[in-house]
Amino acid sequence: MESSRSQSVADIAIHERGLIAPAAGSRAKVLDRLRLGDTAFRQLTRAAAIGVLVLLSAVIFSLFRGSIPALKTFGFGFLASERWNPVTENFGALPAIYGTVITSFVAMLFAVPIGLMIAFFLTELCPQWLRRPIGIAIELLAGIPSIIYGIWGLFVFAPFLQETLQPFLIGTLGNAPLIGPLFGGPPYGIGLLTAGLILAIMVLPFITSISRDVFEAVPAVLKEAAYGIGCTKWEVVRNVVLPYARVGVIGGIMLALGRALGETMAVTFVIGNAHRISASLLAPGTTISATIANEFTEAVGDLYTSALIALGLILFVITFIVLAIARYLLLRIERRIG
């Protein structure tokens, strides 16, 4: 029995490799080769898996090495300084960090409620046959390359805002107490608000598709119990579905935030690339990624280049933390569901 089985192994192998003459000696050789090939393949896949880890470490290491000159010159003051002067080689990251945070905040302010409401629509209100097409259409928004959002934002969206929304905001909220300065100044069209709104459209599909998935994973019994005591659809979503799916929804939001923070091209087109911190959301500003995209190829001198790489390091560390939290939360809900 044993011998007939090993014979069949060798025969298959010989057949597979296209070898002829299955003499006893060559059969043993083939088996040896198979064993070797097996080990080699296993080690190769293992090396590739470890390669992914090496890749991440290499990214962090090389960014760190590249930013050493800037960090040595400016120290921690780099994070707090508002100056950005290539001529005198005086650099600070604060305006870029400020712009990154503000545009992402504006994006989340719009994308979270809209994304959650679409998920509510798709899971509770929408007729069954329409769910897939609408879901796919929303996800297509995520497939459109960011440079397309950029060119559309610059030529279509920004002029539109300049003529409609921004004068309206300046006219009404611009004179309001407390929040007035946020909407001061002339309507440029481009600026922090425009960039934030474009980011909101871009991250919307991430929030929608993850929220929809976790909404659908809520046990039907819970929802049926709520419907059974006479809850309306909104009450079911608000008081049963949302609390149950909370962790997953937050995970999805963090994932979208990670995307918004690092998004480059769309923002570069509409941010205005101005290294200053303005009170007004309508004023041009800059973000970390837009600064790098705009200035890196034109950066003359080691210190300038190094300052830009240091910006990249800051961006990577921030997004890494946000994305790690997102993954941790999503992992937790995945374990609970499955």
Add this chain to the structure above:
Amino acid sequence: MSEIILQSRYRRRRRRNAAATVLALAATAVGLGWLVLILGALLWQGFSGLSLVVFTEMTPPPGSAGGLLNPIIGSLMLTALAVLIGTPIGILAGTYMAEYGRHDVLTTVVRFINDILLSAPSIVVGLFIYEVMVAPMGHFSGLAGGVALAVLVIPVVVRTTEDMLTLVPNALREAATSIGLPRSLTITRICYRAARAGMLTGVLLAVARISGETAPLLFTSLNNQFWSTNLNAPISSLPVVIFQFALSPYKDWQALAWTGALIITMAVLALSITARALVATGKQS
């Protein structure tokens, strides 16, 4: 008396539900509306410029007519290079995670890190490749651009390969093992075949992801005004040309940027729809 209170409370709940329903409808309309607005603008602005000339002539100097041949070829070459480099690494890593180390610590860590790389800012990848390839070599090159895109391909392929191999029924592996097939042949001859459609989907999604990527190319492959297929020199690519032309003050260039944007978007949408169809047929069979 309490009857009236109950009545009004009931009405309030109904009103609140109606308001939420309207808001949800409005949100969905907004989401779909954006898609229509963006695609509409692309078609409106880009379609008029779409002609054979676009595919047969080089990028023009400012103020004259021309096409997008060199960036189109450049983009195809960079994408092919990235897929050639990234796919094998991604498939091998995904294979380890699904076949050899499904439950070990390495797999858990790699999955976590890979998911982060999946959404990591692509401009950082550009900086990374600049540091490790462009700066040491002393010049920008198509090769560096291809490697930068490959870094973006790897996480997508790893993810789909692992997912798809995990879906392959264990009975297939057991059957292969029972006739004495070595592990490596079980994987390459049985599991890969069973998961073929899904793995191909992963590659298509990766291509869709990188074909519009601009940020990692800005300081790796840079740009080239002239016809060049030399991977050791700066090479033109569609996204970078769109970036340059759209921000220029010349009307001809801006029109070409719109046409290029239309081409990229159509290509990306076609790829992602094909990928979805592939998954759908895979699920049915």
